[in-house]
Amino acid sequence: MRPYLIALRAIVLREALRFVHQRERFLAALVRPLVWLLVFAAGFRAALGLSIIPPYQTYITYETYIVPGLCGMILLFNGMQSSLSLVYDRETGSMRLLLTAPLPRGWLLFCKLLGSTAIGILQVYAFLFIAWLFDIEMRPLGYLTALPALLLSGLMLGALGLAISSFIKQLENFAGVMNFVIFPMFFLSTALYPLWKMQESSSLLRDICAANPFTHAVELIRFALYTSWNGWALLWVALSLAVFLALALWGYDPARSLVRRKG
Template sequence: MSHYLQAMWAIVARELAKFMRQTGRLVSALVRPLLWLAVFAAGFRNVFGMAIAEPYDTYISYDVYIAPGLIGMVLLFNGMQSSLAMVYDREMGLMRLLLTAPLPRPWILLSKLVATAVLSLVQAAAFVAIAWLLGTELPIWGTQTPHVLLAAVAGALMLGSLGLLLSVHIKQLENFAGTMNFVIFPMYFMSTALYPLWKLEESGADWVYQIARFNPFTHAVEWLRFALYGQDPGLSPYIVLATLALCFGLASWGYDPQRGFGQLAKRGGGGNGGPPGAGG
């Protein structure tokens, strides 16, 4: 177990060190949600009145409502970006070597997933701090703090595992943009990140309402939102954890040595069983 934990720490530390060298990565991760908070939320503050409904016990402004959804946006985009890095590393980077290491492949993938979640949480914490400076305060500190942390960690792991699963099916970097457009935007906009479910139902957008109800991202955001106010999130934690387990299980299956990208070693062998380049 100590060997396994050492390997996990090495992967997490490498990702953190790489992140610290890429200062533009943090800035780019924060620009998108901060623009939504400073521009979109400000422009619609008086248009979208939020009625008193769970988990709120009083009237709230629109920027306070969408703040948990914007935290989810940070987690979502970093989870998807990790799948891009995974595709690159798998083809020509460190993961190409790690996948042949004498460690169980699910453990290597779990280590990569933990590293992704850590980076997601760092970026989410930076967003919360800047949002507070802009005047959007969230009730993070208090007796509900452990629940908030649990919801954030579970959401980061779920979205990271989804990105890991997508990396199984993305064969080339050129296919990444199209895949992301069919995942990120539908998952984000067809959720409760920007508007509550009851508004969707009330407006008559029944098909969007039904999709949002079963969208795992909706439940990640709702778990975080309810945790912030010390309320019971209902079935959301179970759905988030079940999605996490399903995506990670399928990703581990896809990276199995006998399937999918388990054939990387054979591909790297030059096609005739010899070392790279032996085919010539």
């Protein structure tokens, strides 16, 4: 196991150093959710009424409702940002050097995924601290019980980014593809409004939101912040993680690239 642990330490440390040297990335990760929390929520509060739905046992403010969705937003953007760095590494050649290490390709990709997810979780807790300063509080124990939900959701969203990056060969194309993934996933979810609100507008949109893996990641985080259990969301996120990881492994398979090059 020693070579595996050395590789894990080296890749996670590389991700951490890259993040430390990109301070604007940390600020950007916090600005987006804070704008939604402090600006958009103030306007939407009067327009969007909320009923008492699990895990809430009483009426809540709209700002409180969207906090789990904004935590998911941070993980989603972080996963895509990390995948963007993979495309850049592949263009500069460092990605090829990483994947030629004498270790299973799946382990190397998982180490990369774990490092980026850890950074995303740190950003989420920084956001939760700022939200707490504005009197938007969760249950005290919820900050701890949310950690496994954040880890699993971050791995799932990061694996999605890995899978996408494996099929994109030029850095210029990645930003456009990201927009086609991030914004539909975010807006067609329960991050900003519950499913029953979407049902009032369109049954089809409600079904799309219910099938969206990001919806279940948000609900997993939401329930965990209130020390509650959501087995269906956990199952859906775990299945999505397995599918996205399988796609990423297939996409980064050198044999597939060789066959495509010969064709």
